[in-house]
Amino acid sequence: xxxxxxxxxxxxxxxxxxxxxxxxxxxxxxxxxxxxxxxxxxxxxxxxxxxxxxxxxxxxxxxxxxxxxxxxxxxxxxxxxxxxxxxxxxxxxxxxxxxxxxxxxxxxxxxxxxxxxxxxxxxxxxxxxxxxxxxxxxxxxxxxxxxxxxxxxxxxxxxxxxxxxxxxxxxxxxxxxxxxxxxxxxxxxxxxxxxxxxxxxxxxxxxxxxxxxxxxxxxxxxxxxxxxxxxxxxxxxxxxxxxxxxxxxxxxxxxxxxxxxxxxxxxxxxxxxxxxxxxxxxxxxxxxxxxxxxxxxxxxxxxxxxxxxxxxxxxxxxxxxxxxxxxx
Numbered sequence: 001x002x003x004x005x006x007x008x009x010x011x012x013x014x015x016x017x018x019x020x021x022x023x024x025x026x027x028x029x030x031x032x033x034x035x036x037x038x039x040x041x042x043x044x045x046x047x048x049x050x051x052x053x054x055x056x057x058x059x060x061x062x063x064x065x066x067x068x069x070x071x072x073x074x075x076x077x078x079x080x081x082x083x084x085x086x087x088x089x090x091x092x093x094x095x096x097x098x099x100x101x102x103x104x105x106x107x108x109x110x111x112x113x114x115x116x117x118x119x120x121x122x123x124x125x126x127x128x129x130x131x132x133x134x135x136x137x138x139x140x141x142x143x144x145x146x147x148x149x150x151x152x153x154x155x156x157x158x159x160x161x162x163x164x165x166x167x168x169x170x171x172x173x174x175x176x177x178x179x180x181x182x183x184x185x186x187x188x189x190x191x192x193x194x195x196x197x198x199x200x201x202x203x204x205x206x207x208x209x210x211x212x213x214x215x216x217x218x219x220x221x222x223x224x225x226x227x228x229x230x231x232x233x234x235x236x237x238x239x240x241x242x243x244x245x246x247x248x249x250x251x252x253x254x255x256x257x258x259x260x261x262x263x264x265x266x267x268x269x270x271x272x273x274x275x276x277x278x279x280x281x282x283x284x285x286x287x288x289x290x291x292x293x294x295x296x297x298x299x300x301x302x303x304x305x306x307x308x309x310x311x312x313x314x315x316x317x318x319x320x321x322x323x324x325x326x327x328x
Contacts, residue, residue, distance in 0.1 A: 054134030
């Protein structure tokens, strides 16, 4: 277990991985410019990604709605995270900001994000953009949740770490095309992950947002509840990699923006696959009778099996629905 002395407290999120993708990918393209063609262009016979409609209506922003104006760490506005955007303020009030207790509000915002967002790789933007779109990826979800908490005057921060993906996770995420796989391998097969922490009555409480309820249900793992960490439940942090920080770095945000410009076809292939996974997850939740009953079954399974064993079972069950091999 990582000791407190190993955990760094930082103002800004470190760059993505040891060599930031915004640097690594252009360097590889300079060495092999032919990579760019496939990363930018879909083949005529490839399945195209169609984003689902947003699952919710945004509440109306009204002038005079209260939001935090504090300028102290973990409450102030930071790069990429403006908690004063109208969409954030309006949703915060709909979820009970300044009416519920801090814990009740933070938990309500957590489950709203967990059950309303659709996982989709895209260029990076602020929390208002994420809420207008209704979709995003890990950085989007963590960032938007932190904005919702800061808007309500609740201190919130990122807790990042580095992990190594399992072989099946690599196949799902990196093997959408050979170019993506080569970039992944060049980065050493390690990936940054993050969860959030909110300060409730002087105690930092974990909130894991990167996996939506639909994504987690497809893995067979329990859906992390408010206060539960992804570490130990799903993943293990590489030694010495856990850090807390206030803001997403400029480089990390730009890496996501750059990837969407350089490799739109690769992201579309990944979104096709993530769409399949989320459809599997929705079916699992429907079959179980909802999140509460799904979690009851999943947590019982967790008492008997390791995360790897649970994932292996889900992979065997759903593989052909998620990874569709082209006929030769």
